[in-house]
Amino acid sequence: MSNPIDNVDNNLDTISRQFMSLERPKKPKMLVVDDEPDNLDLLYRTFRRDFIVLRAESGVVALEILAAEGEVAVIISDQRMPEMKGTEFLSKTVPTFPDTMRIILTGFTDVEDLVEAINSGQVYKYITKPWDPSELKSVVQRAVETYDLLKQRTEELRRAQAQTMLLQTIVQTAHAGFTLETCLQTIADAYGAVFLTDGCILQLVTGTTLGTVGIYSANGTLTNWLALDPLVQTAIASQTMQVAVNVASNPALADIPHYLDTGIQAHLIVPITFQSETLAVLSLQWQRPHALSEDELHTIHLSAQQLGIVLTCKRQQTVGV
Known part of the structure; x- marks a missing residue:
């Protein structure tokens, strides 16, 4: 019998490799x-x-x-x-x-x-x-290495701060007196901002039916087409993350109208589960081919686990009312 933890790790490793395939060294x-x-x-x-x-x-x-x-x-x-x-x-x-x-x-x-x-x-x-051209080249090479190190450390700090903020936001919604709709919206906003998405949708699931939703958009109105997306149905059925890092290069998705109409080029779908039940789906969308680091993927996985607990508590509170 397969180990659920091993399945999660294998899924994250697969998705990480897909994101890494996008990374190409660029000339500075x-x-x-x-x-x-x-x-x-x-x-x-x-x-x-x-x-x-x-x-x-x-x-x-x-x-x-x-x-x-x-x-x-x-x-x-x-x-x-x-x-x-x-x-x-x-x-x-x-x-x-x-x-x-x-x-x-x-x-x-x-x-x-x-x-x-x-x-x-x-x-x-x-x-x-x-x-001396050789001396100048040597100085420039060291300068670029210093620049890359500065940018790397700045980005790591930004990610760490943003990810801490995301986890805090999820935990705080469990204790705040938010309605379920406000909870979904607050968390969708946090995910969208932390992972620099063009759009983020957090939508409840009952069985395979999509329900109440929270939507974040970086640029105006965002259309919710999750019910039409085959990746979403696969994520719900398999309870594993699904990803398209470059929609234009994916024959199964490139001609789907909602990708063409919205210009979405990268899409990560995360099923939010608790005790083997799918409670919601989280959709992170970018209008460009997009890469996530391994630590970002693990943050998404960890936060999804916390979110499953929060949504279960909110649902129980709603039923209790």
Whole structure:
């Protein structure tokens, strides 16, 4: 006889592998800034194979590019430029992009400006001109590793805080005097916000019939089409998570009208169970192919167990009334 715990672990492992299959290493973005076209071309040729290289001939243009393109991993800027020095330009990028690594190219005559910039945390490293391409590549590689580590730690902290908030929200609804409808809505909002979904639906189940619902939408109204989705019926019947990480590549789902109409590209369905009874389904929806980490999947599984207990208590309270 199969072990239910082993079945859950196998299901999570399978889903985790599906999410991991989406993860592809992407070239990091780099912005190079220099008023001399030859230097810009040289920097572009040096890094184009390993980076998406954006070019700007002045600090003003560079700020416009950042406003349009968003955060980059590394900025390499010349110090001596007309209109705006490199250190002045880099200082303007700190409030919006604190994690970006900033490298400055300079002559020996700019020491005072550099000391101030480095001490204030605006510059990661300076390289004297003329630079050695090998040395510059080495510095940039270390800068990218530092940037990746910062982003990883920031994301881990965000996830940990968000997941703690989710579990607290579920527990608090058990003790609060919420109606069942308010409880569903509160928890749907929490799941939607924590996992950065475009839509989230938490809907009660009686047998195979879908009932009272709570809906979260990041962008206006969300249509509830769970009753039409074969993945939902499979999740209810099997009491295991079902996932489509990239709907467009799934022949069984790609032509289903509600996926086409809503633009949903990733869908995770979690059956909420207690003592072998399916009480509800949780639908997490993204309008892009989407990956979840292994710890996020385990958080979803753990929170689903807590949610099963909460919904059982709420149902008993409703019957008692």
